[in-house]
Amino acid sequence: MLKKGNKLYSILTGSCPRCHEESMYLDENPYHMGKIFKMHEKCSHCDLKYKIEPSFFYGAMYVSYGVGIAFAVAAFVIANLFLGAGLIETFIAIIITLVVFMPVIMRVSRNIWINMFIKYDAKATSKSLNS
Numbered sequence: 001m002l003k004k005g006n007k008l009y010s011i012l013t014g015s016c017p018r019c020h021e022e023s024m025y026l027d028e029n030p031y032h033m034g035k036i037f038k039m040h041e042k043c044s045h046c047d048l049k050y051k052i053e054p055s056f057f058y059g060a061m062y063v064s065y066g067v068g069i070a071f072a073v074a075a076f077v078i079a080n081l082f083l084g085a086g087l088i089e090t091f092i093a094i095i096i097t098l099v100v101f102m103p104v105i106m107r108v109s110r111n112i113w114i115n116m117f118i119k120y121d122a123k124a125t126s127k128s129l130n131s
Contacts (some may be wrong), residue, residue: 003018011115021046024040024114050114060106064109072094076093
């Protein structure tokens, strides 16, 4: 299901959106809070520059809002409908979910944002090796 060449692969793994060969992030663990936004300047396989323009990833904030809503709705459904929690407990479950998954939401939002503008190119790795 998650094979290279699939946008979902790049979004969930945080790999280069063009060649899917390496992680865009210096530290693949999003829970190392000091390094959550630290990214390589460009891909070592295909030379894709990740920060396409200054402030490029500001647009990921809009994506982050939608991803956060999806996590909140999932927490609501699980807490209220499956576990039968009351209104206050459901609200607390949503807040805890958003706090715990905040680093993941931020990274996934960046991955979605850059994948909206860059598409997979199977020949990208070979292009950089041949030049």
